[in-house]
Amino acid sequence: MRMTQLFSRTQRDAPADAQVVSHQLLVRAGYIRQLAAGIFSALPLGFRALAKIEQIVREEMDAIGGQELKMPVVNPAEVWQETGRWYQIGAEMARFKDRKDSEMVLAMTHEEVVTDLARQIVESYRQLPLLIYHLQTKWRDDPRPRAGLIRVREFTMKDSYSLDADEAGLDAQYRAHYQAYFNIFHRCGLDVIAVGSDTGMMGGSLAHEFMALTPIGEDTLLLCDGCGYAANRQIARFQKPAAPAEAPLPTERVATPGVTTIEDLTAFLDIPAAKTAKAVFVIAEISDPTPHAQFVFAVVRGDMDVNETKLANALHATELRPATEAEIRAIGAEPGYGSPIGVRDALIVVDDAVAASPNLVAGANAPDAHLRNVNCGRDYQPDIVADIAAAGEGDACPQCGHPLRAERGVEVGNIFKLGTRYTEAMGATYLDHEGKPHPIVMGSYGIGIGRALACVAEAHNDEYGLVWPITVAPYQIHLLTLGPPGSDATAIADRLYAEMTAAGVEVLYDDRNQSPGVKFNDADLIGLPLRVTVAKRGLKQGAVELKRRDSAEREFVPLDDILPTLRARIAEMEAEIAATVVEIPLEA
RNA sequence: CGGGGCAUAGCGCAGUUUGGUAGCGCGCACGGUUUGGGUCCGUGAGGUCUGCGGUUCAAAUCCGCAUGCCCCGACCA
Numbered sequence: 001m002r003m004t005q006l007f008s009r010t011q012r013d014a015p016a017d018a019q020v021v022s023h024q025l026l027v028r029a030g031y032i033r034q035l036a037a038g039i040f041s042a043l044p045l046g047f048r049a050l051a052k053i054e055q056i057v058r059e060e061m062d063a064i065g066g067q068e069l070k071m072p073v074v075n076p077a078e079v080w081q082e083t084g085r086w087y088q089i090g091a092e093m094a095r096f097k098d099r100k101d102s103e104m105v106l107a108m109t110h111e112e113v114v115t116d117l118a119r120q121i122v123e124s125y126r127q128l129p130l131l132i133y134h135l136q137t138k139w140r141d142d143p144r145p146r147a148g149l150i151r152v153r154e155f156t157m158k159d160s161y162s163l164d165a166d167e168a169g170l171d172a173q174y175r176a177h178y179q180a181y182f183n184i185f186h187r188c189g190l191d192v193i194a195v196g197s198d199t200g201m202m203g204g205s206l207a208h209e210f211m212a213l214t215p216i217g218e219d220t221l222l223l224c225d226g227c228g229y230a231a232n233r234q235i236a237r238f239q240k241p242a243a244p245a246e247a248p249l250p251t252e253r254v255a256t257p258g259v260t261t262i263e264d265l266t267a268f269l270d271i272p273a274a275k276t277a278k279a280v281f282v283i284a285e286i287s288d289p290t291p292h293a294q295f296v297f298a299v300v301r302g303d304m305d306v307n308e309t310k311l312a313n314a315l316h317a318t319e320l321r322p323a324t325e326a327e328i329r330a331i332g333a334e335p336g337y338g339s340p341i342g343v344r345d346a347l348i349v350v351d352d353a354v355a356a357s358p359n360l361v362a363g364a365n366a367p368d369a370h371l372r373n374v375n376c377g378r379d380y381q382p383d384i385v386a387d388i389a390a391a392g393e394g395d396a397c398p399q400c401g402h403p404l405r406a407e408r409g410v411e412v413g414n415i416f417k418l419g420t421r422y423t424e425a426m427g428a429t430y431l432d433h434e435g436k437p438h439p440i441v442m443g444s445y446g447i448g449i450g451r452a453l454a455c456v457a458e459a460h461n462d463e464y465g466l467v468w469p470i471t472v473a474p475y476q477i478h479l480l481t482l483g484p485p486g487s488d489a490t491a492i493a494d495r496l497y498a499e500m501t502a503a504g505v506e507v508l509y510d511d512r513n514q515s516p517g518v519k520f521n522d523a524d525l526i527g528l529p530l531r532v533t534v535a536k537r538g539l540k541q542g543a544v545e546l547k548r549r550d551s552a553e554r555e556f557v558p559l560d561d562i563l564p565t566l567r568a569r570i571a572e573m574e575a576e577i578a579a580t581v582v583e584i585p586l587e588a
Numbered sequence: 589c590g591g592g593g594c595a596u597a598g599c600g601c602a603g604u605u606u607g608g609u610a611g612c613g614c615g616c617a618c619g620g621u622u623u624g625g626g627u628c629c630g631u632g633a634g635g636u637c638u639g640c641g642g643u644u645c646a647a648a649u650c651c652g653c654a655u656g657c658c659c660c661g662a663c664c665a
Contacts, residue, residue, distance in 0.1 A: 515623060
């Protein structure tokens with residue numbers, strides 16, 4: 001492609017809106033343009049880079065038996081009603097009516113459609129296992145798009161769905177994806193880790209997220225350098241410091257005027273936070289058996305915090321929100337002085353560490369008073385005892401006790417064991433060899449293509465611009481002529497461009513009548529892996545300059561050798577990436 | 589949804605406090621110059637100042653309402 005014809009332009013300044021490096025560089029270098037919040041166009045350069053990632057995804061999916069197809073973006077409401085997600089999902093899913101007044105949705109994922117296809121096509125265990133996938137536009141009306149392509153509302157996702165006769169089959173396909181995902185991201189030059197994750201709205205029994213580690217990431221991950229334990233903070237477990245064994249003492253009321261926080265309380269009574277109980281009041285939306293709002297009184301030890309995801313999971317709640325002061329008083333509690341003793345119409349959820357800690361200080365459900373020696377089970381009966389405490393940096397690894405390390409990450413992919421959640425709801429069954437029907441066992445696996453591109457850009461850049469891995473770069477070669485139109489240099493560059501193109505090398509040719517500085521700067525900004533400069537300086541010796549974008553070294557290559565040399569360099573760079581594609585075993 | 593910020597040429601910004609004919613840099617067009625790191629000189633095009641309403645002789649500027657975008661939080665496969 002000649003730059004004089006490329007539908008693009010570079011910019012010296014990034015738009016003021018762009019905060020993160022990947023966003024700034026992708027816009028400045030002419031890869032993307034924003035149309036609205038979380039809605040972007042990919043310009044030809046960006047489109048080519050996305051296509052490179054998509055091709056890698058296809059190859060790895062095909063390698064584990066995937067069959068590509070395409071499912072529609074617009075779905076009738078019925079299938080979403082069949083699985084219940086029509087009712088569970090809120091404003092994030094776009095809904096509209098067609099001209100006949102039928103309810104339609106823009107699919108934000110495709111379990112429903114897959115399941116509908118499966119119940120039409122799959123009849124026998126002989127047809128299983130199956131793996132189907134597609135690359136499709138998704139619309140999710142995220143309340144807060146941000147960071148360029150990192151978090152958008154419209155995006156392309158690869159989603160695959162495994163169909164199996166049993167758990168063992170699902171497990172095999174899950175493991176195959178686990179490795180395929182590492183292959184995909186490594187081939188894109190992205191260093192990722194897999195962490196255990198919440199299953200969220202997808203339901204299901206096991207899930208991993210593939211996280212690109214970066215300080216701009218929105219998820220907090222807890223990692224163990226001792227044993228390799230890795231989990232999203234949402235579900236991360238940890239070893240809770242044990243409470244000293246003590247015989248339960250009689251409860252005793254103590255005046256604590258103006259003491260409403262754990263910090264105040266520990267100072268006022270001169271006790272460690274681990275000897276206190278912290279009350280958190282939330283209203284949970286619970287849909288089972290019938291949708292209702294439930295007041296929840298959650299208790300963790302004062303040295304810990306509530307993890308809302310864990311709490312919601314313990315409750316099987318679809319939504320949590322903080323309770324208002326009026327709601328807190330309505331159950332007989334007092335904000336700042338809450339105690340599980342004597343409250344009414346509240347579901348009491350107690351962290352397991354609280355249940356195991358004797359003689360805690362809790363509120364007295366009255367202003368300016370606390371109770372000493374509160375004991376779970378003796379003084380109040382919990383409705384649920386579960387792990388609802390949040391793990392944080394420095395907490396002990398649940399597996400080996402080593403202190404956990406916190407990192408930020410961007411979720412570029414995820415894999416879920418769905419089981420029969422959708423196939424049962426929609427009646428997608430197969431017949432076993434005895435002719436008995438069983439629901440198909442399903443898995444679902446996603447990769448955000450644009451987000452992956454942004455993460456690659458975020459990880460591969462320097463002060464001058466992008467530095468693409470050769471596997472993702474929109475072109476392999478940036479060819480520059482430093483001569484004006486009609487010069488020898490340009491005539492030779494024209495010839496090289498034709499030869500490279502004919503040889504199947506992907507080349508972007510800067511044939512513009514611009515000064516050398518402009519061309520070099522744009523080449524650095526656009527970030528193609530190899531740069532070939534045709535100019536008088538080299539031509540005097542019959543050579544052109546060759547430079548890797550990721551290195552300061554330059555070499556002069558005789559004109560006759562440039563094509564084979566380029567091929568060798570491309571192979572070299574591809575080999576460098578290939579060396580990062582390694583086996584990562586799935587533990588457990 | 590809560591809190592904060594911004595909106596003037598393609599991009600970055602000044603002008604708003606104190607109302608008086610809309611500016612700068614980059615980019616763009618044309619002419620010349622230059623060709624190994626954003627050359628230099630000249631000429632020029634480009635604006636419903638986010639929108640609607642109000643105050644005023646007069647509004648980018650003051651007031652009100654709306655919209656859009658960004659950031660923090662809530663939210664989120």
